[in-house]
Every structure is written in structure tokens, then in C-alpha cells.
Amino acid sequence: MSDKYNKELSIEVLVGFFMFVILVALFFFTVVLSREKWWSAIKYPLTVHFNEVNGLRKGDNVFFRGMKVGVVKSLQLENNQVVLRADLDSPVKFREGYKVEVVATSMLGGKQLRIDEGPADAPVLPEGTMLAGTAPIDILDELGRVVLDFRKITDQISRGEGTLGKLIYDDAMYNGLQETISNLRTVSDKLAKGEGTLGRLLNEETVYNDLHSTVANLKEVSARLANGEGTLGKLLSGDDQLYQDLTASLTNFRTITDKIGSNEGTLGKLVNDDAIYVEAQKLLGELRAAIDDMRETSPVTTFSTIFFGAF
Amino acid sequence: MIAPFREVFRYFDLPIRSFRRLGRIILLSCHDAGNALIMLASATLYIRTLWRPRARRETAMQLYVTGIKSLGVITVVAFFTGMILALQTGLELRRFGQEVNIGTAVTVVMIREMGPFMTGLIIAASVGSAIAAQIGTMAVSEEISALEVMSINPNRFLVMPRLVALAVMMPILTVYTNILGILGGGIVGSTQLGVAFPAYFDNAVRYAENKDLYVGLFKAVVFGIMIATVSCYQGLTTSEGAVGVGRSTRSTVIISFLLILTVGYMITRLFYI
Numbered sequence: 001m002s003d004k005y006n007k008e009l010s011i012e013v014l015v016g017f018f019m020f021v022i023l024v025a026l027f028f029f030t031v032v033l034s035r036e037k038w039w040s041a042i043k044y045p046l047t048v049h050f051n052e053v054n055g056l057r058k059g060d061n062v063f064f065r066g067m068k069v070g071v072v073k074s075l076q077l078e079n080n081q082v083v084l085r086a087d088l089d090s091p092v093k094f095r096e097g098y099k100v101e102v103v104a105t106s107m108l109g110g111k112q113l114r115i116d117e118g119p120a121d122a123p124v125l126p127e128g129t130m131l132a133g134t135a136p137i138d139i140l141d142e143l144g145r146v147v148l149d150f151r152k153i154t155d156q157i158s159r160g161e162g163t164l165g166k167l168i169y170d171d172a173m174y175n176g177l178q179e180t181i182s183n184l185r186t187v188s189d190k191l192a193k194g195e196g197t198l199g200r201l202l203n204e205e206t207v208y209n210d211l212h213s214t215v216a217n218l219k220e221v222s223a224r225l226a227n228g229e230g231t232l233g234k235l236l237s238g239d240d241q242l243y244q245d246l247t248a249s250l251t252n253f254r255t256i257t258d259k260i261g262s263n264e265g266t267l268g269k270l271v272n273d274d275a276i277y278v279e280a281q282k283l284l285g286e287l288r289a290a291i292d293d294m295r296e297t298s299p300v301t302t303f304s305t306i307f308f309g310a311f
Numbered sequence: 312m313i314a315p316f317r318e319v320f321r322y323f324d325l326p327i328r329s330f331r332r333l334g335r336i337i338l339l340s341c342h343d344a345g346n347a348l349i350m351l352a353s354a355t356l357y358i359r360t361l362w363r364p365r366a367r368r369e370t371a372m373q374l375y376v377t378g379i380k381s382l383g384v385i386t387v388v389a390f391f392t393g394m395i396l397a398l399q400t401g402l403e404l405r406r407f408g409q410e411v412n413i414g415t416a417v418t419v420v421m422i423r424e425m426g427p428f429m430t431g432l433i434i435a436a437s438v439g440s441a442i443a444a445q446i447g448t449m450a451v452s453e454e455i456s457a458l459e460v461m462s463i464n465p466n467r468f469l470v471m472p473r474l475v476a477l478a479v480m481m482p483i484l485t486v487y488t489n490i491l492g493i494l495g496g497g498i499v500g501s502t503q504l505g506v507a508f509p510a511y512f513d514n515a516v517r518y519a520e521n522k523d524l525y526v527g528l529f530k531a532v533v534f535g536i537m538i539a540t541v542s543c544y545q546g547l548t549t550s551e552g553a554v555g556v557g558r559s560t561r562s563t564v565i566i567s568f569l570l571i572l573t574v575g576y577m578i579t580r581l582f583y584i
Contacts, residue, residue: 008372011372015374015375018378018382019378019479025487029486059520
């Protein structure tokens with residue numbers, strides 16, 4: 001009787017203990033899944049007005065500077081707006097330029113509220129300011145637009161429009177390209193064979209050697225210039241003797257030209273006075289007349305000479 | 312009046328027989344389902360006698376058999392279910408660099424579906440078949456008739472404690488399965504997929520909701536009632552000796568499995584769509 005009683009007792013204790021443990025675990029699960037910190041007393045309420053929340057739900061997390069700071073308590077439609085109420089574990093001071101937005105938690109779904117308090121140098125908003133949430137960006141929507149744009153591009157290509165379309169569908173470009181490649185091949189063949197200037201440049205060492213000697217000469221010339229050797233070197237050198245000589249020569253030359261200009265000396269008169277020119281012209285006229293006379297009288301003279309020469 | 316039909320029956324003997332068999336099966340199934348529901352209603356009414364010493368002792372014994380004695384197999388199955396879920400999901404998610412989300416996948420799948428489903432299958436296969444075999448043996452050895460002779464209602468004496476035990480213990484075992492499944496997933500996540508325990512558990516509770524948990528537990532209660540009803544009814548209606556006991560046991564497992572699948576789907580449909 002006692003054994004049976006003990007067995008029944010142990011069974012009941014075992015079942016009771018197991019159920020108690022599991023019920024405690026169930027309670028813990030319930031608390032965890034409710035996402036509420038039942039043991040945390042201080043909460044900082046936050047109210048934000050949205051035009052759209054894009055599927056954000058009660059219990060979703062609130063993130064501030066990448067840290068979870070609370071959960072969404074409620075979402076209500078009021079005056080054509082969604083009024084979001086959240087409980088934060090720590091206070092947030094909103095500044096001008098703040099941003100409160102609904103963002104996707106991951107590519108697989110899920111939403112969360114992200115708070116950006118605003119620039120640090122911006123003035124703090126007074127208590128009781130109605131906070132407006134930023135319209136959420138729907139990734140799928142954006143992706144849809146991208147796909148639409150891409151489809152337009154592919155349609156254009158399939159119609160043979162644009163450079164890419166022509167490249168794919170128009171044979172002319174292909175033929176042109178083929179021709180270009182053929183030309184390039186011809187050019188490269190010629191280069192390889194050392195034909196033409198460029199080919200010879202690439203293949204023959206003579207040009208290189210000439211260039212090398214030219215550079216060497218240039219180097220020598222530049223060295224001489226640097227050393228002040230030769231006329232040009234002297235011109236470039238720090239010694240200004242040549243420069244002074246040249247200046248003096250130029251001054252003399254200017255004096256001469258000035259004298260010529262002012263009708264001084266023989267050369268000045270030759271250049272500026274036309275009396276000699278007139279005299280010369282007159283002389284030439286008389287000379288031409290004399291020659292003409294002589295030409296006209298030459299047959300008579302010749303005959304007379306021959307006739308009287310016989311005697 | 313029937314004579315012309317006889318000629319028709321002669322030509323279409325095979326199809327007619329097939330239809331007749333099908334019709335008989337449906338009618339018998341409905342008959343059995345009706346009787347099982349009557350038995351269930353009767354046993355439910357006897358729950359008021361639960362606190363009587365004999366009923367309480369029997370119920371405690373059934374709770375022990377259903378709960379504590381099934382812990383071994385449930386532990387292994389639950390642990391590996393979570394591990395398999397985490398590995399399969401994690402390997403696919405890794406292709407998108409999202410393996411950190413296995414916590415979410417394992418938790419949601421476990422508490423919504425796999426927890427009650429796996430527990431139901433194990434309990435149907437182990438406890439349900441045992442109940443059918445036990446009561447079936449009592450039926451073929453006319454112990455049930457003896458009880459009735461002694462004015463002891465089998466529904467009160469045999470069915471009610473098992474019904475209560477299964478209805479109570481199924482959700483409890485489901486919570487246990489969920490915990491072990493999530494834990495198994497976490498171990499696979501940290502050892503095979505490089506997902507640290509804190510990240511795994513943070514994700515595990517991020518998207519699961521209390522609704523998921525309690526809908527899963529509701530399923531477990533319904534599965535428990537179904538398994539108790541099917542196994543007790545199959546046991547009570549056993550005939551033809553040892554062969555009949557074997558048949559009842561097999562029927563219990565098959566019917567329970569089918570009911571768990573179909574009713575599980577319906578409950579999911581009811582709460583999530």
C-alpha cells in the first residue's frame with residue numbers, strides 16, 4: 001500500500017514539476033515575444049505623424065543611432081494620417097533637420113522605425129513639437145521602377161534604336177567595325193614588316209641611333225650654351241659685353257638712319273632729294289634720243305663709209 | 312420495378328461494386344465519426360468527476376505516460392527537427408548572405424507548425440497506438456463489457472482520463488518541443504553557419520509573435536483531443552481478437568496522422584488567411 005502510494009506520489013510530483021517548468025518557460029516565451037520590458041519602469045513616449053507607414057506594425061523595434069531604443073506601441077488612423085506612438089527606453093532630443101522613417105529590416109522583410117535626431121549644430125526643437133515622419137521608401141517599388149526602366153532600354157535595343165541597338169541589330173556597324181579591324185590588321189602587318197615611317201621607327205635601329213646622336217649633339221650644344229661658349233652662349237651667359245657692343249652698334253645704326261632721314265650726307269640726299277633722280281631721268285631721255293638719232297643715221301653713215309672707203 | 316435495373320447492374324457490375332464499396336466506406340466513416348464524437352461528448356461531460364480520487368489517480372498516470380514517458384523520443388525528434396530546419400534554411404539563406412536570419416525561420420516554423428505537428432505525430436504513434444492497443448485488448452477480452460456490467464461507464468473510467476491527459480499534455484510537450492527545436496537550431500547556427508548565439512536568439516524573437524505561439528498551442532490541444540478520441544474509439548470498437556487489436560492500432564496511427572495534417576492546415580488557414 002505504501003509503495004503504491006509512494007509511486008503515485010512520485011508520478012504526481014514528476015508530472016507537476018514538469019508542467020510547472022514548462023509553464024514557466026511558456027510565460028517567459030510570452031513575455032519575450034510581447035517585446036515589452038515589463039521590469040523597466042521609465043518610458044519616454046514618442047508620437048510621430050506619418051502619411052504612410054508601409055506595413056510597420058505594433059511591436060516593431062525603434063532604432064536610434066543603430067541601437068534598439070524601444071518598440072512601437074500603437075498605430076492609429078487620425079485625420080488622414082497615421083499616428084504612431086512608441087515607448088523609448090531613453091530620451092531623444094530632436095533638432096531641426098531630424099528624420100523619423102520606416103525602413104526595411106532586411107531584404108527578406110520586416111520593418112523598423114529609425115530615428116535621426118538631426119545635425120548636432122542645429123537648434124533643439126521645443127517640447128511638444130509635432131513630429132512628422134518621412135515617407136518610407138518601398139524597396140520593391142523602387143526595384144519595380146528600375147525593372148521598368150530596364151525594360152524600356154531593352155525594348156529600344158530590340159527595336160534597333162540607339163548605339164547598342166544598332167550594334168546588335170544593324171549590320172552596317174558590324175561591317176564598318178569589321179572593315180576597321182581589317183584596316184587595323186593591315187596597319188599592324190605593315191608595322192610588323194617595318195614598312196612606312198612608323199614601321200621603320202619601330203623596326204630599324206638607324207633612326208634610333210640618329211636620334212641618339214642628335215640628342216647627344218643637342219646636349220653638347222646646350223652645354224656650350226651653358227658654359228657661355230660661342231656667340232649664342234655669350235648672348236645667354238652672364239657676361240653683357242656682347243650685349244653692350246650690340247647696343248652701341250644699334251645706337252650707331254640709329255644715328256646713321258636718323259641722318260639719312262634728316263637728309264644729311266650723300267646717302268641722305270640720295271634717299272630724300274629727288275634732284276639726282278630727275279637729272280638722271282633727263283640724262284637717260286637724252287641718251288635714248290641720241291641712240292635713236294644714231295640708229296636712224298646709221299644706214300647713211302654705213303653707206304658713206306663704204307662708198308668713201310673705196311676711194 | 313427493379314427488374315430493368317437488374318439488367319443494367321449485370322452489365323455494369325464492376326463499377327457498381329466499386330461505387331458501393333466507396334459508399335459503404337463513407338457511410339461507415341460517418342457512422343464511426345458520429346459515434347466517436349458522441350463518445351467524446353460523453354467523456355467531456357465526465358470531466359466534472361476528474362477530482363474524484365480514482366479518476367485523479369488515473370489521470371495523473373495518463374499524464375505521466377503521455378508526458379514524462381514520451382520525453383525521450385520527443386527530445387531527440389525536437390532537437391533534430393530544429394537542427395535540420397536551421398541547416399536547410401541556413402544553407403539557402405547563406406547564398407544571399409542572410410544566414411543570420413535562421414533564428415527567425417526556425418522559431419516561426421517551430422512555434423507555428425513544426426512544434427505541434429511533430430509532437431502530434433510522436434504522441435499519436437507512441438501514446439495513441441498504446442491507448443488503442445490497451446483498450447482494444449480490454450475490449451476483445453470483454454473487460455469493457457465487465458465494466459459495463461458493473462455499471463462503470465467506460466467513457467468515464469477509460470476515455471475521460473486519457474482525453475484530459477492528452478489535451479493537457481500536448482500543449483505542454485509542444486512548448487518543450489519548441490524550446491528544444493529552437494535550441495537545436497541555435498547550435499547548428501553557431502557551429503555550422505557561423506551565427507553567434509546572441510544574434511540567433513535576437514532574430515529568433517524579433518519576428519515571432521505571441522499569436523504564433525498560442526495558435527500553435529491551440530493546435531496542440533486540438534491534436535491531443537483528436538488523438539485521444541481516435542485511439543479510445545478504435546480501442547473500444549476493437550473486435551476479432553489479437554488481429555483486431557493490431558488493426559485498431561494501425562487505424563489509430565493512420566487516422567491520427569491524417570487528421571493532424573488536415574486539421575493542422577485548416578487551423579492555419581483559419582488564423583492566418
